Structures are given as C-alpha cells and as structure tokens.
Amino acid sequence: MxxxxxxxxxxxxxxxxxxxxxxxxxxxxxxxxxxxxxxxxxxxxxxxxxxxxxxxxxxxxxHPAGSAVIVAAGDHGVVAEGVSAFPPEVTPAMVANFLAVTPAGPGGAAVNAIARTVGTRVYVADVGVNADLPDHPALVQAKVRRGTRNLRAESALTRDEVTRAVLAGADLARVAVQDGADLIVPGEMGIGNTTPAAAVTARMLGLDARDVTGRGTGVDDATLTHKAGVVTDALARGASSAQDPLGVMADLGGLELAFMLGVMLQAAALRRAVVLDGFVEGSAALVGVALAPNLADYLFPAGVCAERGHAAQLAHLQLTPMFDLGLRLGEGTGGVLAVPLLLSAAAxxxxxxxxxxxxxxxxxxxxxx
Known part of the structure; x- marks a missing residue:
C-alpha cells in the first residue's frame, strides 16, 4: 500500500x-x-x-509446483448463543497446536499432518482470536479485533474491520506466492464459524436459514434447530443485502472469513489456483465471486463437505468437487488433500x-x- x-x-x-x-x-x-x-x-x-x-x-x-495452506484463526461473538459443541477456548488452543513442536515435525493438527504428507507449506495467522496469543516465529500477527460481535443481535463487524481483514489475507497470500506456492488453500479455525458461514450463504443465495445451517462441530438435533433460529434472527435484522457483498461480510461474517476472501482475491490476481476446502471457505467464495466474477475461474473445490449448504454453494458457483469423504473439520484439510489431484491433472x-x-x-x- x-x-x-x-x-x-x-x-x-x-x-x-x-x-x-x-x-x-x-x-x-x-x-x-x-x-x-x-x-x-x-x-x-x-x-x-x-x-x-x-x-x-x-x-x-x-506446471504448478509449490502449494500452501493459509490457516486463519478468529473467534465469534455468536458462540454466546450456544451454537457450537465446543467452547471458544478451543480456538487459541488449536492455534497453539498448529504451531506445536511434535516428533513428526511442526504442528500437531490434522492440517499439519496432511500438509507434511503432500509437501504443502502451512501458514498460520491470528486475525481475530479472542485471546492474547504468545509471540511465535511461525504465527502471523494480523489481529483486527478480539472476535466478532454477536451477529444475532448486531452486525458482526464494521466495513473497515472487514477491509483490514481482507487486506491482511491478501498480504499473506502474496508472501505464500513469493515463497513458491502455485496452489493456495485458504483454511480456517474458529469455534462457531459455521454459523456466520450459514448466515452469509443464506443471504448471498437468498435461501432459508434451515437450508444452509448444519451441525458444524457435531451438535445434536435440538442445538441444530436453535442454531438455525439464531441464523434466522440474524437475517431478520435486515442489515445487509446480497447486492452489497462486503456489507454482507460485515453484517453476518467473520474475521477469518474476510481474511480468506483476501487470500482468494490476491491469489487469483497473481494467477494462482485457489483450492476450496469446505463450507466456511465456500461462504467467503460467494462474497468473492460477487465482488470479482472472474474469481470463479481460479476456484477449485476439493470435496463436498458434510455441512448442509455446501452443495448449494458449489451449485451457485458452478463448480464440481473432486471427492466426497464426509469431511467437516475445516483447517483447510480437504483442500490440502486435493493438492496431489491438481498436480496430477496438470502433469x-x-x-x-x-x-x-x-x-x-x-x-x-x-x-x-
């Protein structure tokens, strides 16, 4: 800048x-x-x-060669509504796990294990964790604020906060490309983030909350019904329109969603392939393609995930997933699994x-x- x-x-x-x-x-x-x-x-x-x-x-x-997964971490005020099976304290704990020293190498999470196996570099960024994370040489400090506001009651973010998160994602994507990545996998970690993803998807596609709200970390039937009600309430505030995609991201989204949006836009601007993991990434992609229709040319969905609403995202984007493994972990795991398929296709x-x-x-x- x-x-x-x-x-x-x-x-x-x-x-x-x-x-x-x-x-x-x-x-x-x-x-x-x-x-x-x-x-x-x-x-x-x-x-x-x-x-x-x-x-x-x-x-x-x-001849694409290098690959990178960029895991953005952020928290969500809406977890106060009881929409997740896990407490928000898991977000900072998982960031520590991404960065941990293990006998197998750096990082003890699923994305680390899979990335090591297929030769993908892992980047980890704090864009909105609701905790003060200790300094770590491998952690990109990009915190815009400590978690979002509760989207059930008010807009999750301001437009300025969204812009800052998007640009932070763009900055890290540029670093990954400079480090040799031709295939970029946006990934995320944030307890509660399938709720904003569902809200963004419902708004962008004009669908009912119940059609796009899934079990996330594995909530039971009663919690699923409650979660869909929370998304319905957020939509009912009527504070955003699909004709203003960045406004939707501010109203209903999350910091890691906005960060991934920036990763996608920058990777595409640098003519690199973007490998989409799952539902949360798909919600960011919906906003991205609404902003920059050409972005769709650069999106390669890994697999259809177990989260309700993902198929609707892919249908809207007119993209065909590569596999169906029933994944619903996030972290970019499915995207990293798709890297060898894309390299093989090119070969x-x-x-x-x-x-x-x-x-x-x-x-x-x-x-x-």
Whole structure:
C-alpha cells in the first residue's frame, strides 16, 4: 500500500486485478487433451481440471509446483448463543497446536499432518482470536479485533474491520506466492464459524436459514434447530443485502472469513489456483465471486463437505468437487488433500505424449474426433 492509498482504495484495486483465465490456453489445452494417448474422456474430471489449470497459468502445459495452506484463526461473538459443541477456548488452543513442536515435525493438527504428507507449506495467522496469543516465529500477527460481535443481535463487524481483514489475507497470500506456492488453500479455525458461514450463504443465495445451517462441530438435533433460529434472527435484522457483498461480510461474517476472501482475491490476481476446502471457505467464495466474477475461474473445490449448504454453494458457483469423504473439520484439510489431484491433472496434460508423439496407432482416429 502506498503512503497515500486508503485501505478501501487498495481493496478496490485488488478486486479489479482479478482478470479472466486465459481462454486461448484453455482451448489449446482442450485440443491437446483430445490427442493424448488415452481414450477421450478416460481421465474423467482430471481432464476438466487440467484445462482449467491451463487457463489459470496461461499455458496449455501448466506446471504448478509449490502449494500452501493459509490457516486463519478468529473467534465469534455468536458462540454466546450456544451454537457450537465446543467452547471458544478451543480456538487459541488449536492455534497453539498448529504451531506445536511434535516428533513428526511442526504442528500437531490434522492440517499439519496432511500438509507434511503432500509437501504443502502451512501458514498460520491470528486475525481475530479472542485471546492474547504468545509471540511465535511461525504465527502471523494480523489481529483486527478480539472476535466478532454477536451477529444475532448486531452486525458482526464494521466495513473497515472487514477491509483490514481482507487486506491482511491478501498480504499473506502474496508472501505464500513469493515463497513458491502455485496452489493456495485458504483454511480456517474458529469455534462457531459455521454459523456466520450459514448466515452469509443464506443471504448471498437468498435461501432459508434451515437450508444452509448444519451441525458444524457435531451438535445434536435440538442445538441444530436453535442454531438455525439464531441464523434466522440474524437475517431478520435486515442489515445487509446480497447486492452489497462486503456489507454482507460485515453484517453476518467473520474475521477469518474476510481474511480468506483476501487470500482468494490476491491469489487469483497473481494467477494462482485457489483450492476450496469446505463450507466456511465456500461462504467467503460467494462474497468473492460477487465482488470479482472472474474469481470463479481460479476456484477449485476439493470435496463436498458434510455441512448442509455446501452443495448449494458449489451449485451457485458452478463448480464440481473432486471427492466426497464426509469431511467437516475445516483447517483447510480437504483442500490440502486435493493438492496431489491438481498436480496430477496438470502433469497428465503436460507430460503425457500425444498419439503422434508416441507413434501409437490411433492418432488418425483422434484427429477426426
């Protein structure tokens, strides 16, 4: 940010920087796919993914290499309404777990274990934890405020707080890209955050709270009904409109949601692929695509998660998930699991030979198809 540039102006510039994927590269990639040494369509969804990656990276033979998961942590005032099976003290405890020294390496959470396995770098940011976290060399200090306000009773954030969180996410995404990441996974940790995600999704898609409110950390039937009622009450305040996406994020969202929005916008502006984990990430993506429609070109949903409402998000974004493992953990875990699939999709397009290159009979048939 220049000395004279205001945060809102910087955000506007970022939104405008998200350009469409390279259609010429996609067309060339599609043509190459049709000539590779395999029956047409035999690699299924990997073929579609490879063509989309060609568009992101601007070449019919994309070669993404490094990957990063950026875990943003924040708390939510709405947990006072009893919407989660876990207390808010879990958020700072889990941040400590992400940063812990273990025999296997840095970090003792699921996302650390999976990221180590697939070679993905983990970044951890405090954007809104309702606690004073100790300094740690691997913790990015980006706290905008200590948790959100209770969205049932009032707007969770101000527009300025949202802007600051979005720009903090953009800053860390830029660092991850500079460190070599071509695939960026936004992740989150925040007890209660499926409640704001449900509220944002309901508002952006014009759906009833009950259609998009799920069990989150695993609440029982009575708590699920209560949780949907809390989301209904938040929507009934009528303090935001889908025509003002940043207003929806301020009214109904969360600091880690806004931070992930910034990660997505910056990664796309730098022409990197964004791997979507689950429902909370999907709610941020809905806001992002409403702000910058071209963002959809850069979004690659990992799996459909167990949270109610995720399928509606993906349908609206016209995106096809790669798997269904019943995941509902968050942290970016599903997104990291998808990294090898995306790298493999790109490798097939880039490294497989065509029938002509391999001298394999069948190239004439391919040419006519």
């Amino acid at each position: 220049t000395h004279h540039e205001q945060p809102s102006d910087r955000l506007d510039t970022l939104i405008r920087s998200v350009l469409p994927a390279d259609r010429a590269a996609m067309s060339a990639a599609r043509e190459r796919q049709g000539q590779l040494t395999k029956p047409p369509g035999a690699l299924g969804l990997l073929e579609d993914l490879s063509v989309r990656l060609a568009g992101v990276f601007g070449t019919p033979r994309p 097939t397009l880039r490294d497989m030979q065509t029938f002509a290159e391999a001298g394999v009979p069948g190239s004439e048939t391919q040419d006519r198809s």
